[in-house]
Amino acid sequence: MRETKPKEFSLPDLAAVEGPVRMRIAPNPSGPLHVGHSRMAILNDEYVKRYGGKCINRFEDTDPARIDPSGYDSILADLDWLDVKISETVIQSDRFELYYGAAKRLLEIGKAYICTCQPDFWRDLKAKKKPCPHREEPISEQNARWDLMFDGGFGQEEASLIVKTDLSHPNPAIRDFVALRIDETPHPRTGTRYRVYPLMNLAVAVDDHELELTHVLRGKDHLNNTYRQLYIYDYMGWDKPTYVHYGRVSMGEIQLSTSKMSAGITEGLYAGWDDPQLGTLSALRRRGIRPESIRRYWIEAGVKEVDIEFSWKTLYAFNKEVVDDSAGRFFFVDEPMRMPLKAPSALTANAPVHPAHPERGTRQLEVPAGGAVYLSRSDVPENGERLRLKDLCNIVFRDGALEFEGNDLSVLREGVRIVHWVPEDSVEAEVKMTDGSTKTGLAERGIASAKGEVIQLERFGFVRVEETSPRIRCIYAHR
RNA sequence: GCUCCCGUAGUGUAGUCCGGUCAAUCAUUCCAGCCUUUCGAGCUGGACACCCGGGUUCGAAUCCCGGCGGGAGCACCA
Incomplete structure (x- = not known):
């Protein structure tokens, strides 16, 4: 069946849409947004615009060592410039009790355990599809170790909560994964208030459920994380959102690594985050690249699972169209x-x-x-x-x-x-x-x-x- | 090594589910021509692709099998 070619490029329809959608963008506040990041923001925004509903911004700041406090504001400013409509912003560092609650429940229903093995030792066992000695210990033992984790009885890397999946899973990436760890690094927002930190798979699963998301759009580098998170959904008996994974984008020469950009700035290689040599949104804004052009680019690129190569030429051609008349x-x-x-x-x-x-x-x-x-x-x-x-x-x-x-x-x-x-x-x-x-x-x-x-x-x-x-x-x- | 995902022109993309109307769409790129005012502008035209090999079928980009190629994951990062 052939349909008339749409004049304007548009995204394919989302599967399983029943009424308004609830979607999210989940930036890590480690620096400003760059062109690569803009894809997930724009795609989510486009779908929310098409179906109605909400787009939630969730700052994923569960790794205290990898946060640049200025990111909280600069990302919001970048999203605003992109014209991405955020209905609500939540911050994971405000929600630790929620993650603890879910973790405790997993522990109590026997779907998680607290491991005090050396990390390398535990990983080796996992590679051999073998359980570590703590995996099947009784709940009383687990609870005792839980308390020690929170009370300070264990130091960093001395104990962690691990979610059970299937040790014999053919894909080594899916076998038991760490969900809670101890970290003494002060958090830019919560300081030393917490010493037990959730890892993304726990925090994301809990939040995606709590925020009642209907669809999750993410890069396919998260494919295995999706499989892991699905275990949590099953254990907790939660309804699952519909997942869409889009391919990787290869950006070519331009520098997009947050840590490398940051290093370049301190070395004086770049004048700042908005140096025109960089691919940050603030740099593009300074150059006169319009957000509409970026939006059109990502809409044309779509949400296929194939990996793509970013074309600056094409972005520039779109921008020329936007900007030429004025x-x-x-x-x-x-x-x-x-x-x-x-x-x-x-x-x-x-x-x-x-x-x-x-x-x-x-x-x-x-x-x-x-x-x-x-x-x-x-x-x-x-x-x-x-x-x-x-x-x-x-x-x-x-x-x-x-x-x-x-x-x-x-x-x-x-x-x-x-x-x-x-x-x-x-x-x-x-x-x-x-x-x-x-x-x-x-x-x-x-x-x-x-x-x-x-x-x-x-x-x-x-x-x-x-x-x-x-x-x-x-x-x-x-x- | 193990596991998963993917493979349409230089770059993206439509079509693949439900095989024919696909000698394959659109955008960008590149090339050429036109234009008594720019252009890297505009207009017109052109070039370039179904990864390979088998199989099924009257018929395959579309289904099956095998190969090859690319990507991702196997982190107490996200």
Whole structure:
């Protein structure tokens, strides 16, 4: 059965939808969000938008050593910028009692045990499909050890609560898993109030159930975690949400590892989390990449379980579409070379602010008689070569000067190149590129009024004007 | 090593469940042409794919088997 091709790309329908959905995004507050993270946020948001319901933000901060306290705020800001609608935010470090309760119950119904083996020893046994000596000990023993865990009778790695699955499970990743551990590291939010920390599989299963989620969307790197969490659901007799696992995204060259970005910042390699070299959302925002473009990208990528390669080219193409209509045009000359212009009189260019919108007017650029213009080094013509100075006139280059050669546009048919230029009264400007370099040059004066806007530097690319004083500073977006 | 998942053009994606209308969709990319004003703009056109091998069938991208390839997990991280 063939259906008419939808003009707009859209996500496939979710399975098992009965009324409003409840979904969640579950960031770890270890730093700001990057493009990779934006996928889960946007996908969840899209489905909640389609079916109605709620999208819950849950901070997963159950590893005190891996939290950057600024993440709680920066992630919320990033989500807001992405236009992801959060109905409610919960923080796992507020909910430890809930996890303890579930863990205690698992212990009491014989589906969990407290192990005091050396971790390596326990892992080896597991690999051999053998139970550790504590696995089948009586409940009284287990309870005694539970108390010791909480009272401080055990130190880090001396005891942990383990959920039983199936030791003979063919997949070694699914056999018994740790659910509660002891950690003395102070937590940024709760300090030393707790010393027993849940691990993700316990916390996630309990929360997904408590929050009454209908659908869980996650990367397929969590596939085995899903299988583990399902054991908890079964033991507790909970209804299961519908899981969707999407494939891995390979992002290519760009640096996305939170720890590496953080290290790069301290080393001075990057100016901050929003350095244009990075793939953080704050960096993209600075460059003028619009959230709509990112959203469209992830919608087109879909939720298939295949691994995909991220294409910056495609994202840029989408962004160009979003941004082009409102981007005013300006001339910027990189590596400027002063070229005397021999013309019979003063010249004035009336360059359109936007070629598709004549109603927005023109930029008037004056070249006085006997004056000069600047060209980019790479545009300097060869002796005898003719050029079209865009929106100004035709010239021929002879003996180090540009000679006026009328204004007849038909020369373009002969293959004469068109180049951009700036007059002598232009202002210094710099463009921060995404490879960390900076291009300096001259821009027409009018650019000073475009602060904060995304503009197109003709024949150079789209940039966002970040500062206009004391000097013009732009961040490069894409061509 | 063990386990699981996946395999349509350069990159994504539709189609695969319910085999024919698929000599395979759309987007992006790339190339060419057009355009008396830019462009890396616009328009038009073009190029590029069903991992391989068997089998079932009148007919397979779609079903079966085998191979190959890619990814993930086997953490007291998430």
